[in-house]
Amino acid sequence: MAGVRGAGPAPRTPARTGGWRDGDPVGSRLFCQLDTVLDGPLALERGGVLPGVRVAYETWGELAPDGGNAVLVEHALTGDSHLAGPAGPGHPTAGWWEGLVGPGAPLDTDRLFVVCANVLGGCQGSTGPSSTAPDGAPWGSRFPAVTVADQVAVEAALADALGIRRWAAVLGGSMGGMRALEWAVAHPDRVASLFFLASGAAVTADQLGTQTTQQTAVRVDPAWAGGDYLPGPGPVAGLGVARRIAHLTYRSSVELQERFGNRTSATGRFEVASYLDHHADKLAVRFDPASYVVLTETMNTWDVGRGRGGVDTALARVTARAVVAGVDSDRLYPLELQQQVADGLGVPLRVIGSPYGHDGFLIEIDAVGALVRELLGT
Numbered sequence: 091m092a093g094v095r096g097a098g099p100a101p102r103t104p105a106r107t108g109g110w111r112d113g114d115p116v117g118s119r120l121f122c123q124l125d126t127v128l129d130g131p132l133a134l135e136r137g138g139v140l141p142g143v144r145v146a147y148e149t150w151g152e153l154a155p156d157g158g159n160a161v162l163v164e165h166a167l168t169g170d171s172h173l174a175g176p177a178g179p180g181h182p183t184a185g186w187w188e189g190l191v192g193p194g195a196p197l198d199t200d201r202l203f204v205v206c207a208n209v210l211g212g213c214q215g216s217t218g219p220s221s222t223a224p225d226g227a228p229w230g231s232r233f234p235a236v237t238v239a240d241q242v243a244v245e246a247a248l249a250d251a252l253g254i255r256r257w258a259a260v261l262g263g264s265m266g267g268m269r270a271l272e273w274a275v276a277h278p279d280r281v282a283s284l285f286f287l288a289s290g291a292a293v294t295a296d297q298l299g300t301q302t303t304q305q306t307a308v309r310v311d312p313a314w315a316g317g318d319y320l321p322g323p324g325p326v327a328g329l330g331v332a333r334r335i336a337h338l339t340y341r342s343s344v345e346l347q348e349r350f351g352n353r354t355s356a357t358g359r360f361e362v363a364s365y366l367d368h369h370a371d372k373l374a375v376r377f378d379p380a381s382y383v384v385l386t387e388t389m390n391t392w393d394v395g396r397g398r399g400g401v402d403t404a405l406a407r408v409t410a411r412a413v414v415a416g417v418d419s420d421r422l423y424p425l426e427l428q429q430q431v432a433d434g435l436g437v438p439l440r441v442i443g444s445p446y447g448h449d450g451f452l453i454e455i456d457a458v459g460a461l462v463r464e465l466l467g468t
């Protein structure tokens with residue numbers, strides 16, 4: 091098998107699946123330097139080149155000798171490899187799909203080997219704009235544009251490194267749903283089943299409008315410095331504005347009205363504004379603004395049909411058994427986007443009833459878990 095570099099304490103997964111890298115944060119993250127697996131620099135869809143790529147990932151359960159019990163879970167925009175488990179060293183947040191993973195859980199670790207990797211372009215261990223370029227300085231503004239297809243190419247190299255020829259399932263919501271669908275279209279022979287949740291087959295004008303506005307919020311912060319603020323906290327005020335804009339699209343107007351209405355707190359601040367301040371502040375301390383710009387641009391260029399004769403032709407390549415689901419109050423990825431994918435795959439659309447809007451894919455764990463069980467028979 092191609093080389094996976096790493097040194098330090100023995101990984102808790104089989105030795106060939108990776109290892110700690112000296113000096114990296116502690117926690118359950120493993121690191122895979124993919125250079126040898128990729129057999130040279132990574133040529134990117136939009137013309138850039140990355141001379142070396144590292145992926146941070148976590149695993150739960152044991153890989154079967156035939157590699158046939160592996161499932162890949164794809165995180166969304168500000169997620170990371172920490173699918174489950176408490177916050178702690180190396181992990182700024184608790185698991186983002188806590189409750190879905192474990193013995194007897196929908197992602198049943200008595201049976202399955204669950205993998206979750208930080209995305210290319212991210213800031214939680216995988217190569218991104220805050221990583222060090224070959225000249226020893228952070229990539230910053232020089233970090234090349236990456237597409238969903240590039241991100242999946244990196245994950246395919248990780249799968250090769252882990253000895254996983256075919257995933258029993260690839261699952262993802264929101265931006266994670268894009269990678270899950272790209273996997274099923276680009277590598278139909280490597281994906282046995284697909285869970286596509288709260289996402290779409292191609293970016294919409296509405297999403298482009300909100301995402302480019304978020305990028306502008308980051309870039310107009312004087313601390314952005316053309317994207318070369320690293321090292322340093324950088325444009326956290328701009329990132330905070332971006333998060334406020336984004337968070338509004340993640341929740342439903344009905345929920346916000348019921349929770350906050352036009353009430354003010356003792357300080358006179360509108361409660362909904364205070365709520366958005368809180369989410370902005372929480373993101374600013376855990377997420378790199380340049381990664382935010384890179385990853386929103388990845389979503390801006392998402393179109394599974396590009397170079398494939400359109401969305402319907404692309405979807406026709408999928409051989410995986412599929413569950414396609416959405417949240418009825420999602421105003422960012424409305425149900426018609428998942429309906430298009432369901433129709434293309436010839437499966438019924440499953441609708442999760444929830445007042446929480448797009449974030450319902452993170453919050454409605456019982457409903458999501460029931461669909462995962464249906465897909466995997468767990």
Ligand SMILES: CC(=O)SCCNC(=O)CCNC(=O)[C@H](O)C(C)(C)COP(=O)(O)OP(=O)(O)OC[C@H]1O[C@@H](n2cnc3c(N)ncnc32)[C@H](O)[C@@H]1OP(=O)(O)O
Binds near residue numbers: 166361362365368
């Ligand atoms: C798929 C991924 O990988 S994404 C990674 C995880 N996602 C994120 O972290 C994104 C940011 N967070 C979120 O989107 C949401 O918090 C979710 C989806 C994770 C959880 O949603 P919910 O449980 O409904 O939490 P909600 O949005 O109500 O936020 C609760 C927080 O707001 C705070 N809050 C509520 N009202 C107010 C208010 N008026 N003023 C200030 N703060 C407030 C609460 O104190 C709580 O704070 P805490 O999270 O620090 O404990």
Ligand SMILES: N[C@@H](CCO)C(=O)O
Binds near residue numbers: 340
């Ligand atoms: N809360 C999610 C929403 C995007 O899907 C995130 O921040 O990743």
